[in-house]
Amino acid sequence: MAEYLDLFIDQLLLQFRYMLSQFLNYQSL
Structure with a gap:
């Protein structure tokens, strides 16, 4: 979940x- 959140924030x-x-x-x- 944390990795997904990091990817999401990177995209943002x-x-x-x-x-x-x-x-x-x-x-x-």
């Missing part, structure tokens, strides 16, 4: 980082 962090980078790229244009 990746999604968040991707969205954040997209947002920053949009702001810099």
Whole structure:
């Protein structure tokens, strides 16, 4: 269960980082 939770959190962090980078790229244009 803990390993599954770690994977889930990793995925969330990746999604968040991707969205954040997209947002920053949009702001810099």
